[in-house]
Amino acid sequence: MADAEVIAIANQKGGVGKTTATICLGRSAVRDYGARVLVVDMDPQGNTTGSLIRTPIPAGQVRLADAITPDTDVTLREVIVPSIWDGLDVAPGGHTLSVAERKVIAAEYGREHRLREAIAPVLGDYDLILIDNPPTLGLMLINSLVAARKTMLVTEADKWSADGLALLGKTIVNVRNYHNPHLEILGAVVNGWRGTASDKRNADEISQGMAKHFPGVPLWMEYRIPLWTGIKDNIDNGVALDQAKEAKIRVLAADVIRPLAGLMLGRTTV
Ligand SMILES: Nc1ncnc2c1ncn2[C@@H]1O[C@H](COP(=O)(O)OP(=O)(O)O)[C@@H](O)[C@H]1O
Numbered sequence: 001m002a003d004a005e006v007i008a009i010a011n012q013k014g015g016v017g018k019t020t021a022t023i024c025l026g027r028s029a030v031r032d033y034g035a036r037v038l039v040v041d042m043d044p045q046g047n048t049t050g051s052l053i054r055t056p057i058p059a060g061q062v063r064l065a066d067a068i069t070p071d072t073d074v075t076l077r078e079v080i081v082p083s084i085w086d087g088l089d090v091a092p093g094g095h096t097l098s099v100a101e102r103k104v105i106a107a108e109y110g111r112e113h114r115l116r117e118a119i120a121p122v123l124g125d126y127d128l129i130l131i132d133n134p135p136t137l138g139l140m141l142i143n144s145l146v147a148a149r150k151t152m153l154v155t156e157a158d159k160w161s162a163d164g165l166a167l168l169g170k171t172i173v174n175v176r177n178y179h180n181p182h183l184e185i186l187g188a189v190v191n192g193w194r195g196t197a198s199d200k201r202n203a204d205e206i207s208q209g210m211a212k213h214f215p216g217v218p219l220w221m222e223y224r225i226p227l228w229t230g231i232k233d234n235i236d237n238g239v240a241l242d243q244a245k246e247a248k249i250r251v252l253a254a255d256v257i258r259p260l261a262g263l264m265l266g267r268t269t270v
């Protein structure tokens with residue numbers, strides 16, 4: 001069995017849709033492509049975990065943080081739990097990641113490689129490992145970019161996003177130079193699209209910024225995700241977009257999310 005594709009979902013800005021994209025793309029990879037998927041929640045806020053698991057993780061149960069903390073013998077396999085959807089597992093994030101981060105920073109060696117090492121033993125268990133990230137450019141994001149083979153950016157079409165992506169680009173270049181020379185940027189997903197004149201202007205600016213900072217990396221305007229409360233409501237209620245009551249949300253799952261998941265998996269057809 002080939003090793004899993006490992007993809008980090010990134011943007012240091014909060015609220016742009018990383019978690020939403022991670023959940024929707026992971027679901028589509030399972031449902032539309034039959035992939036075995038692991039979602040790794042690197043965010044101390046743990047929103048991804050909260051949305052994807054049926055019952056809260058009991059206090060005291062090991063989580064992702066324990067598997068990346070130096071000098072523990074907790075393995076990633078021990079912390080993985082099933083999600084609300086068959087075929088999709090979760091390595092639960094949450095606030096203990098903040099403590100773990102401080103311990104990783106204090107470690108003498110291998111700070112940037114904790115997640116890569118934790119993931120290595122389970123690469124054969126999955127087709128796709130999606131890493132959701134915190135809204136910072138800190139060591140946890142660097143760990144994700146070192147662990148990943150590819151990164152997918154998620155952005156809104158707002159005024160500051162072009163600058164934000166340029167900053168993220170610097171982090172990616174540093175990760176390539178020092179730790180992970182083959183890290184590839186798959187492309188950028190536009191989320192929260194309203195189709196206003198300012199959205200279009202900002203998308204043009206992002207696209208120009210990307211051409212400058214990430215030549216050849218696509219901004220997928222054809223697969224943009226609209227700003228619809230139905231997206232939030234379904235995810236918050238644990239309903240997959242492909243099973244939403246609203247027909248337009250199911251169409252979005254089929255026409256936008258599914259091709260994006262195919263791009264991630266390197267597959268265009270089921
Ligand atoms: N396309 C969308 N339409 C409506 N609400 C959205 C959309 N994308 C994200 N949201 C909501 O916006 C908030 C932030 O999104 P989230 O995915 O958590 O962003 P991030 O992980 O980048 O911080 C969440 O409440 C989410 O449900």
Ligand SMILES: [Mg+2]
Binds near residue numbers: 018019020043047
């Ligand atoms: Mg998030």
